[in-house]
Amino acid sequence: MNNFNGIGRLVVDPELRQTQNGTSVVRFRIAITRSFKNKQTNEYDSDFIPCQAFGSTAELISRSFRKGQRIGVSGNFQSGSYANNQGGTTYTLDLIVNNVTFLEPRIQQQNNNQNQGFGGNNMPDYNSTIDIRDEELPF
Numbered sequence: 001m002n003n004f005n006g007i008g009r010l011v012v013d014p015e016l017r018q019t020q021n022g023t024s025v026v027r028f029r030i031a032i033t034r035s036f037k038n039k040q041t042n043e044y045d046s047d048f049i050p051c052q053a054f055g056s057t058a059e060l061i062s063r064s065f066r067k068g069q070r071i072g073v074s075g076n077f078q079s080g081s082y083a084n085n086q087g088g089t090t091y092t093l094d095l096i097v098n099n100v101t102f103l104e105p106r107i108q109q110q111n112n113n114q115n116q117g118f119g120g121n122n123m124p125d126y127n128s129t130i131d132i133r134d135e136e137l138p139f
Contacts, residue, residue: 008032016062072101
């Protein structure tokens with residue numbers, strides 16, 4: 001069985017690219033804090049997991065997540081290899097992300113209108129007033 005579920009923070013902004021046949025792909029890395037402390041430093045270490053996502057999942061990740069944000073990922077590990085510059089073989093192991101979980105409010109796209117009924121943190125602005133006449137109420 002090759003299934004992985006993890007929660008971590010993005011190490012860099014995800015960057016969306018297209019394959020030659022037009023498929024969206026995003027590569028990113030997440031830092032996952034270990035559940036135990038390092039005996040020498042008495043601090044928590046992190047593991048850095050290289051991830052890839054394709055299609056609509058890739059587009060969602062590139063639109064919705066930025067460096068430092070928490071993200072939940074589910075997928076399976078896939079190994080690969082390539083010839084490096086020194087003439088040897090480099091082996092890779094990437095998490096192929098199938099599902100994403102939002103753990104923080106979504107970021108707003110920079111080219112979006114910043115005030116579409118939401119505050120700067122993407123949460124509804126419940127303090128704003130709304131003009132509603134009594135005859136518009138259903139009760």
